[in-house]
Amino acid sequence: MKVEIIPPPDFSFYETVHSHGWRHLAPYSWDESTGTLRRVHRFASGAVDLLDITDEGSHVAVRADRTSEHGDLRRAIARMLQIDRDLAEFHRFCLDYPELRHIPAHYKGRLLRSPTLFEDICKVILTTNTTWAQTKAMCSRLVTEFGDSLSGVDLHTFPTPERIAAVSRAEFAERARLGYRAPAVHGLAIDIASGALDLDALETSRLDSAEVRRRLLALRGVGPYAAACLMLYLGRPGYVNVDSWARTLLSRELGRAVTDRDVHDHFARYAPWQGLVYNFYAWNHDEERGASSDVAS
């Protein structure tokens, strides 16, 4: 089947896909030559299919040859591309700052996400205290070892919490090789599979951002950096995900060593959008960042 999704006028498929590094983490892949975002998707019914997502100008086209679950597919794509995110207020804000005008000018502001918050949390945990090359490797192992395979092809879905929870902590650590992150991912999967943790409720809640952040920080393996990333993906842009790259860029700009506090103070001027502003500040230097940390940009 082919599904066509009409995005809002300020939507850019290319900028959303390039908003950060997710397109390089399995089961996502990105073909720059054809502009195709690809992933093996697991539908709510359990069916598995390969999705080819492309920009057709007036609409986003999604091709899936083995299934016909339109509604489920549309919801998944909308989450991945943040198609329903209203950027008008953020873009108006950016116009007041010359250094931010490239954001509305290029329709930046949406962030590529996974179909589920579970996958986003796992992936953020896999970016902590490691190289980008290792993040990609860990993610690939997770998908290959525990994801559902697409029949006839050596491609897999991102694993469900149930699938990870079904193996012992020791076996999971052995096969996924996530280092000390393994208990965090395994524990998260168990909590979701057992019903002790309801991420859907967290995502759709009307809780204030401080409370959502508090709940994210309560998850093992999620600290200030990871929580700020996840808040961004949840459309709550008020927290800067300070990482080593943020410190590198700002120390270069200021000509001195900087602390996390310095980074927060620097971006506080862009409140309440500082998290989003930092994201597009950081990824403006995509090529350079890639050269120093193995990001294929």
Next chain:
DNA sequence: TTCCAGGGGTAGA
């Protein structure tokens, strides 16, 4: 060997 990467958890001050 030693360091460290898109940090987090914990203890002690």
Next chain:
DNA sequence: TCTACCCATGGA
């Protein structure tokens, strides 16, 4: 609130 230390993993 801050600092120091350890934490698996694998590349440099």
